[in-house]
Amino acid sequence: MFLHNRKMMYTVQVDQPNPAFAKMLLEQFGGPNGELGAAMRYFTQGWNEPDGPRRSMLLDIATEELSHLEMVAQTLAMLMKGSPSQLVDQVEGNYLGDLLDGNMPDYVNMSLNSGENVLGGGGPRLTDSMGAPWTAAYVDTIGQPEADLRSDIAAEARAKITYERLIKLTDDAGCKDTLNFLMTREVAHQKMFEAALDAITNNFPPGTLPGDEKLGHAYIADSGAFGAAGDDTAIDGFEFAQANSAWGFDLDTDPVGHASDQEVKPPPVEAANA
Amino acid sequence: MFLHNRKMMYTVQVDQPNPAFAKMLLEQFGGPNGELGAAMRYFTQGWNEPDGPRRSMLLDIATEELSHLEMVAQTLAMLMKGSPSQLVDQVEGNYLGDLLDGNMPDYVNMSLNSGENVLGGGGPRLTDSMGAPWTAAYVDTIGQPEADLRSDIAAEARAKITYERLIKLTDDAGCKDTLNFLMTREVAHQKMFEAALDAITNNFPPGTLPGDEKLGHAYIADSGAFGAAGDDTAIDGFEFAQANSAWGFDLDTDPVGHASDQEVKPPPVEAANA
Amino acid sequence: MFLHNRKMMYTVQVDQPNPAFAKMLLEQFGGPNGELGAAMRYFTQGWNEPDGPRRSMLLDIATEELSHLEMVAQTLAMLMKGSPSQLVDQVEGNYLGDLLDGNMPDYVNMSLNSGENVLGGGGPRLTDSMGAPWTAAYVDTIGQPEADLRSDIAAEARAKITYERLIKLTDDAGCKDTLNFLMTREVAHQKMFEAALDAITNNFPPGTLPGDEKLGHAYIADSGAFGAAGDDTAIDGFEFAQANSAWGFDLDTDPVGHASDQEVKPPPVEAANA
Amino acid sequence: MFLHNRKMMYTVQVDQPNPAFAKMLLEQFGGPNGELGAAMRYFTQGWNEPDGPRRSMLLDIATEELSHLEMVAQTLAMLMKGSPSQLVDQVEGNYLGDLLDGNMPDYVNMSLNSGENVLGGGGPRLTDSMGAPWTAAYVDTIGQPEADLRSDIAAEARAKITYERLIKLTDDAGCKDTLNFLMTREVAHQKMFEAALDAITNNFPPGTLPGDEKLGHAYIADSGAFGAAGDDTAIDGFEFAQANSAWGFDLDTDPVGHASDQEVKPPPVEAANA
């Protein structure tokens, strides 16, 4: 079960209100790589996980992501208009009045944030920075640890980069500090998931079916100079993969050749007007 | 640019029509880990990729995923009712007539597949196995190679497991062979993406900002016996992560302690009825 | 910030696995009136709420809804196949093998649950009972307390009814006990939100603009015998509203009359082919 | 069945074209609290309602909401570029030419409205103000009157506030008059739904199952100083609820205590690498 402590996990600072930056920060509230998605990814894994230590780690991290979600919400509220209370005073007394009276650089900011302003009363909404509502389609849990842990590693990497980009987009020292905390924790989580994946011996390929040995090693060159005369002098992806893997890829430059013995049943012409 | 060869990439075989299995196979046509999502993930990465060999590899693999999508479409059409031509004859002559006349085990199968039957004329639709339409929310490309390649590795692992589960759900030898080909290629792709990630020196953490050294190594125990008296004898996620990583985690059992010097501004009570 | 205690908020009991009922119960995991939606509704309100006691109550309830979400997840895992560990053993060893071997009443059950089985590895997914992914479109927070509290009262009423229907659909005594706990708590929450709305003096109409006095009291009869000769002997909604309200409605049986002095500019014919 | 009278329900006035405001007004055309959602909420209730007067009232109001939808469409067309005919003349002759020629304050307006301009030909589209398409996920009908009427009351309150915010965002007298009509009608509808709820004796709790008496009255304090030493001096949601309700809440400050006799089956460690 869950408990809530009234303090933030880390002190949230915002030096200056900035609705335009708030709009971008929504990415980490209700966006694909944001904190709600992170929490739900790890909870759905943890609640279905029979392995004790792995379940324990998943629930530790999922719980922390909820605390991150709360921090982003607080940051958003402060970016929209100082403290939430000041915002609501204005909102319901004379909604967005001082924006129109010129306390904002220009009229544009208002329009840019209409979603938050018209719908949210100045509070955070569960959308990405373009206003698309959060969807569980972002949660890629499939209930198999060797695959799920790789999804977790990737998700933390994407979250880290998103925070990094946001940090580079603002000059607000308070904001930078807050976002730096959040970004750093994603780095730590990525490492924990890598440790958990390492703990599974023989984790490649994931699952139990081995697949077809020969096809598994083929590098099939589907992109080249097909349909044109002359040599293909393109830079080669095969050499790139081959040079960086102990796997031993075989180059297959005749992708259509696989189908040479194939009989594709001709569709019956007489059915054309059916 | 793209060219289409009229042969399949690999011969598609289906021994017996089976609408119920077709419904499940939709997962790999228009589902989150299916072939359209794979193709779009790698194309959006490749078309924005300045590095030659990496772009080359991404476009090779993306093109192959399109050929997979076509194979799944062919499998679906055959599972629904033998060859597509036979299906359409029936569909427009006496729609689903023989299903109702008893050639299908029971009436249930029809109902289970209403999406394909009513909407698709017996052909494949871009939904998952539950009928949810494919959405670009499944494509997690963010345009940063160190993160995107990790997303690719995870996506291939998920696709491998999904094919594995589908293989285990059918006794149809033809289907098993077709799905085994597709599953195996996902294994090969996963390895190629791992090679491409290895080719980037110092790929952890992704991006350029280092984050906060101390916070990055903390294992914060947010899940335990909080709110209750007595000892916490739970299995420990920290020991699990610590044992399987060279990273050097620090255990933090006082998560609230981070906030000890925090002053959360009390919200003004007088605004309650605003 | 959030903490997680490893015990459930209330003991979850399931006497018999039942995948078909699990499919229906998904409604309260990732459905429109389910626990994720409840938690997110109250968090987005609480994090933007300046009034102390109201914020406190919103965060108390939101936190409890997360504990409910965990309970539903546990119920789902047990309904799918006993304890999660037994399920995963099977899943990755011989996926759904015993379902096909006849431990399930019939083949139908498997097909009905393909979403959970194929995609989720037997674990809960954030969809409704028909497989539609959870979307933030379900969260109707608008950041104005007089409206939001009414939304909360309505949401709890819907959640109560959904649990009631689920209870009536199962004979499993353990399940009934678990769902009865969850249903009862929604009743308690509804009452708390009603108390919070009562605490706002003059909460009708919500907001600060009074509107037009005359129009506000008109009952406009838009549904009747329009377009047909003869008397309208229909049962009257006006009398119904009038009898049950101290408001004083005026009946308006000539809805088109409002527009009598209206000049709708005729569209220019010459632009037809533009 | 439905009939359409060519006059508007109330004269729509717009003094000055204003694409930026049109973008915000989309909220009430295809947004969550807009007129399409309102019409569909009441129609789906009315078409399934056996009680005569209630059905009559629901269909009266639903029909009026359609007339509102038409009024918002007309307002949008006029805000985008005067009369619709003038707009289309320009659109297909020299699309948005005068915007680029400087008749608009700045280039920004065009970009802000690209959805309407590029996709809609200057006409209204069924999206919210951020471009998210209308979805039936907004319709919270569940087919139980005691819950549905509460949803209706809440929906009208949200719609009222949204119109109020839009009125405060514009200086256009014609627009204000039009929006004031629409806002006022939502107030009237809210009162009608309150009357209909009052007409149901013993409407709390909704439905027929009573729930557990003791749990139903418990106020569980899940948010506090958990995980930290020292006193919890926080503002108390319990006192707030207690003071404003005749219900008689019991304070429960030991939320974890509920679970004291709970045996959570430990997950089997040996399955870790499965």
Add this chain to the structure above:
Amino acid sequence: MFLHNRKMMYTVQVDQPNPAFAKMLLEQFGGPNGELGAAMRYFTQGWNEPDGPRRSMLLDIATEELSHLEMVAQTLAMLMKGSPSQLVDQVEGNYLGDLLDGNMPDYVNMSLNSGENVLGGGGPRLTDSMGAPWTAAYVDTIGQPEADLRSDIAAEARAKITYERLIKLTDDAGCKDTLNFLMTREVAHQKMFEAALDAITNNFPPGTLPGDEKLGHAYIADSGAFGAAGDDTAIDGFEFAQANSAWGFDLDTDPVGHASDQEVKPPPVEAANA
């Protein structure tokens, strides 16, 4: 503005309740080619249409589609369980009791309809037959008559076929009669839209820009025997198009040749690890 007459546009008959068929019929309530989509397509066109007769026709048809939506709702309610009143009596007294008691053919029917039953109280919900919520993404209005009328013709053709398939899926004489009415009206509407398109002289190509004469007539053979040696003996789409059009297509069998003078800037290798 709109008015509602309490009679149906055409008498709705259902001889026998049939929840499984109700599930399929949802396709025309909240599905992509259903009545809500039709009404919204024509309303959004009509409300933005300056041409008088065209606007008049669009609003005539759009209004009729709303009456169709009501008829489908009534059919759904009767298919779910006789008259709506009987349904609700049961639902709230002993929810779906007689389904479980064996009045339904088998247990399966209940599961198949869980969306309607659990969420809708036996009433129609705005989803397609697979439970995907209606979305405005189905409405393809773009505000240009020559394109929109073609979209309308296509939409009516799709709706006609969907009704035809549903008619073939049921033996219920009442249902067949009701659906035959609805299907026939779509045929009539298709013809009206064709008349409206014919009324626009020179309606091809739509819009005002002529395009490039030479490219506009080229048939480019992108699908063939590319990548393989030997002759391409495939059936020819070019001959098919050529034989059935007065347009005069030019066959282009060298699709890559277009790009022969193209210099694709090589991506800089040195940025690989950026």
Add this chain to the structure above:
Amino acid sequence: MFLHNRKMMYTVQVDQPNPAFAKMLLEQFGGPNGELGAAMRYFTQGWNEPDGPRRSMLLDIATEELSHLEMVAQTLAMLMKGSPSQLVDQVEGNYLGDLLDGNMPDYVNMSLNSGENVLGGGGPRLTDSMGAPWTAAYVDTIGQPEADLRSDIAAEARAKITYERLIKLTDDAGCKDTLNFLMTREVAHQKMFEAALDAITNNFPPGTLPGDEKLGHAYIADSGAFGAAGDDTAIDGFEFAQANSAWGFDLDTDPVGHASDQEVKPPPVEAANA
């Protein structure tokens, strides 16, 4: 199967980077009438098509649409910031640095493009111009050629208009040339689909059921002066349809009359509080 040639189908030119125009061009990448939707519409039809020449033509066109998708991706990358490589150098070195340093006209541009910048790393994302993710709800394939070909004709018309609007919104000569190529090809495709529809004898009405002769010819005037006294002098849609069709419509000015013999069962009043 598919092959990829490294050249573009047509040389993509962009004279000046222009993020604001890139935002609008997204419409044709991941928007409803964009190239992904086109490719998927024709592939899903072609893969289920038994008629040889029609299948051949569908796959030719579908393949070309993929090449268009690639061209739009390249245009987007160049509009965002010259060549992709220059963009990525900046992105990961000092993300969007020169935007903030004033190389862009104003700060607004950055905010307007936050979706592409924050999420996409300067690369194209599969959304429309407002940020709504691409959804398979855009694909209207139903597996019946007479309906599907009409959908294809309409889709090409919409795509042509969208390109036309985009061409009129830019002064960039390179961009105009690229978009003119894409627009022209949609014109050619529309003509091919018209030829394919003409090749089906007796293609109206689509399908095999004839419908009811009398109802099929009725023009029902649902929009007029209903509910008001006096004459209806409105412009007549019936005359418009009649004048432009050889069909022979019958005018029906008494739409409610159809229901004259209808007995709508009165809902039982006694169930009001159920």
